[in-house]
Amino acid sequence: MAASRVDVRKTYKLYIGGAFPRSESGRSFVVNDAKGKFLANASLASRKDARDAVVAARKAVPGWAGRTPYNRGQILYRIAEVLDSRGDQFVAELVRTEGVTAAKARTYVEAAVDRLVWYAGWADKIGQVVGNANPVSGPFFNLSSPEPTGVVAVVAPRGPLLGLVSVLAPVIVTGNTAVVLASEAHPLTAITLAEVLDASDVPGGVVNILTGTVSEVAPWLASHMDVNAIDLTGVTDPELATDLERAAADNLKRVRRAPATEPDWLATPGIDRLTDFLEIKTVWHPIGV
Amino acid sequence: MNFEYAPAPESRAIVDIKPSYGLFIDGEFVDGHGHSFKTVNPATEETLAEIAEADDADVDRAVKAARKAFRGWSRMPGKERAKYLFRIARIIQERSRELAVLESIDNGKPIKESRDVDVPIVAAHFFYHAGWADKLEHAGLGANPQPHGVAGQVIPWNFPLLMLAWKIAPALACGNTVVLKPAETTPLTALLFAEICQQADLPPGVVNIVTGAGGTGQALVSHPDVDKVAFTGSTDVGKAIARAIAGTDKKATLELGGKAANILFDDAPIDQAVEGIVSGIFFNQGHVCCAGSRLLLQESVADEVMAKLKRRMGTLRIGDPLDKNTDIGAINSAEQLARIRALAEIGEDEGAERWSPPCELPSSGFWFPPTVFTGVSQAHRIAREEIFGPVLSVLTFRTPAEAVEKANNTPYGLSAGVWTEKGSRILFMADRLKAGVVWANTFNKFDPASPFGGYKESGYGREGGRQGLASYLKAGA
Missing domain, CATH: 3.40.309.10 (Aldehyde Dehydrogenase; Chain A, domain 2)
Structure with a gap:
């Protein structure tokens, strides 16, 4: 009788600055599958990990914001390509971790790919849609254009793939960099997505992904003085959401509040997730000879 | 050779400053219930008038008046709302010298600035936004954008009437109603603006002016029935407002400090x-x-x-x-x-x-x-x-x-x-x-069509232009 082959299991770590480190705290937490069976020990991110991720995200801002919109659009499209090519892997992972049917998982994976393609196309159009020339009453050239806000902290929603992609893509496509706190309930898919990002020409530091507990890590991101904005979409405890918004006021972060109920991620989005993390800059110059 | 200038003072006979002023709530001047205070001419230290202070109950009354007026104002066809704003713009032009002199007396700024910069841009703001009132579906927020409701607005003393215009004109154009608190040291032009609203037959409660100091402003922005907060002032107060509205549904525009x-x-x-x-x-x-x-x-x-x-x-x-x-x-x-x-x-x-x-x-x-x-x-x-x-x-x-x-x-x-x-x-x-x-190659230029507002701790949101207008609207259902 031949011995059955033993699986080579994956170690799930964090994703910071384009590398996959363990938590500096040396801590991990157990993640079970939908049936309660052990899946993996995920890294339990600490305050230090959050700060390291912000440093990496800040470092990546000038390079990423300085890319042409066309180039950022191509990189988002590349993420979609790589995600699509690994579709079966994500379907299997969603079935195992979330307990959804294979058909449902397939719907989510395809929608996530399509969402990335949709946002990829926005890269070189959003400036035309939300920026404009201003007809001022004087001899001046006057132009308003959107710019990325900078480093955006994102508390990702429960939907481990489609939800995550739906909040991450609009943040980075305009030139922001992100520190994402993955869904506490389903953290593993976020790290698998990091492998996709890592293989898609996304420069290191543009997306940083932490796994752990929201109540422990999110307050450090909300109060961090080098984070420019925070998306609270994944915060389900209203009291925590209020505390985070209050902490965010320390340096007047732009805050996207948590929705009252989990959004329907399959619906076509508006552009508000793009505009929430943009600044309008207006430039004046006299006209003369 | 040294040239001397002969004094060339603008006559102050054009303004009629009353000995005391009440609050402007629901289209009427009413008594305040706080401790009244004096506004002085900073160039002479002469007391100009006694000003009512709105206490919490007065602020509540003003917000209720704004809430009551919101129904009619927001449902009024945009082209009709526009006409009220055009009327206000015209009255500002007609009374421009009076407004400029009063502004210089209460604020201390040179008449050439209040006359040539502040007041003309105030009128321009109302004209610009009047034209938006019936074109909101073209503002970039979809087919049927909606006002937020009652806007609580707190403004500083450096450009008293201009900041009022930046706040009130877009709010009204979009169908919001307003409770505005002018700065403690410069309330007079806002109170004259209240008279202009009366002359324009603006429906009662659409604009309410509550005078007072920091406490009045705090009561206003944290009032539970205020949907939209707009503040211009210090970064410290801006942060306090951001903390105060955390966890609520209130939207905020904060235009704060700078060190350009x-x-x-x-x-x-x-x-x-x-x-x-x-x-x-x-x-x-x-x-x-x-x-x-x-x-x-x-x-x-x-x-x-x-x-x-x-x-x-x-x-x-x-x-x-x-x-x-x-x-x-x-x-x-x-x-x-x-x-x-x-x-x-x-x-x-x-x-x-x-x-x-x-x-x-x-x-x-x-x-x-x-x-x-x-x-x-x-x-x-x-x-x-x-x-x-x-x-x-x-x-x-x-x-x-x-x-x-x-x-x-x-x-x-x-x-x-x-x-x-x-x-x-x-x-x-x-x-x-x-x-x-x-x-x-220029500096300190302002225009109602040009968005103004900051990055980082200078606040968020824009005022002026299409982007500023958007701060007073939400996407339609």
Whole structure:
């Protein structure tokens, strides 16, 4: 009788600055599958990990914001390509971790790919849609254009793939960099997505992904003085959401509040997730000879 | 040869200041229930009027009036709402001299500024936004954008009527109703504006004016039935407001402090730039959140620019705000004067070199001479803190990269200036400066069609233009 082959299991770590480190705290937490069976020990991110991720995200801002919109659009499209090519892997992972049917998982994976393609196309159009020339009453050239806000902290929603992609893509496509706190309930898919990002020409530091507990890590991101904005979409405890918004006021972060109920991620989005993390800059110059 | 100017005061006979003023709620002037306070002429320290203070119950009454009026105002066809705004714009033009004189008396700003800058832009704001009222479906928020509801608005003392216009015009155009609190030291033009609303037959409750100090403002922004908060003022108060509305559904626009860099390269048109530097910091006594309070000079031209700047500062005329020749008026309050003096002394203590042209200051009232500090380092408090007075800090740089680094080395990000004849360098700098408004080869220009507002701790949201309008709308269902 031949011995059955033993699986080579994956170690799930964090994703910071384009590398996959363990938590500096040396801590991990157990993640079970939908049936309660052990899946993996995920890294339990600490305050230090959050700060390291912000440093990496800040470092990546000038390079990423300085890319042409066309180039950022191509990189988002590349993420979609790589995600699509690994579709079966994500379907299997969603079935195992979330307990959804294979058909449902397939719907989510395809929608996530399509969402990335949709946002990829926005890269070189959003400036035309939300920026404009201003007809001022004087001899001046006057132009308003959107710019990325900078480093955006994102508390990702429960939907481990489609939800995550739906909040991450609009943040980075305009030139922001992100520190994402993955869904506490389903953290593993976020790290698998990091492998996709890592293989898609996304420069290191543009997306940083932490796994752990929201109540422990999110307050450090909300109060961090080098984070420019925070998306609270994944915060389900209203009291925590209020505390985070209050902490965010320390340096007047732009805050996207948590929705009252989990959004329907399959619906076509508006552009508000793009505009929430943009600044309008207006430039004046006299006209003369 | 020394030319003397004969005084050329604007007549104040055109204004009729009442001995006391109430609150404007639901279309009527009513008594306030707080402790009334006095507003003074900062150029003479003369008491102008006794002003009612709105307590919590008064604020609640005003919000209720605004809520009651919201139903009718928001459902009124946009083209009809527009006509009220056009009427208001016209009345402002008709009463422009009265408004300008009253503004200069209550605020201390030179009549040439209130007459030629503040009041004309106020009228323009109402005209611009009047035209939006029936075109909101083209504002970029979809087919059927909706107003938020009741807007609670708190404004500062540096541009009392202009800030009122920035707040009220877009709010009303979009179908919101308003409770506005003017600054404690400059309530008079807002109260005259209330009369203008009456003359325009604006429906009662659409605009309510509650006077008072910080407590009144706090009661207003934290009132549970206020849907939208708009605040212009200090960064500290802005942060307090952001904390106060955390966890609510209130939307906020915050236009806060600044410490703008005005950057001059060696190829700049220097005479023109000196005029821009002067208007950048001495316009409105430097009581301007976007003032060019940090002058960054390229080292090779620093001496030449400083010589020209000092000569130009020597020609600035300080004194009676109502005199048409006055360039620099009175500091708005004793409290603000004390703050400017304290920071200027700190500048000296920290080792920067202080200079003011010889000038005689009036014996009564609140005055501060135009002042420039050289030898300022980035760590000096006068290079970091908003002084909000006629005090300029001068730093130098060698390369464009160093200029960008120094300009952005501040928690603020409201405005910046760039002076150079090289177009590609303007765009290089404009791209890298973290500021909501960049003035290239000009400074301190404002227009209702042009969005204004900051990055970082200078606040969020924009005022003016299509982007400013969007702050008063939400996407339709």
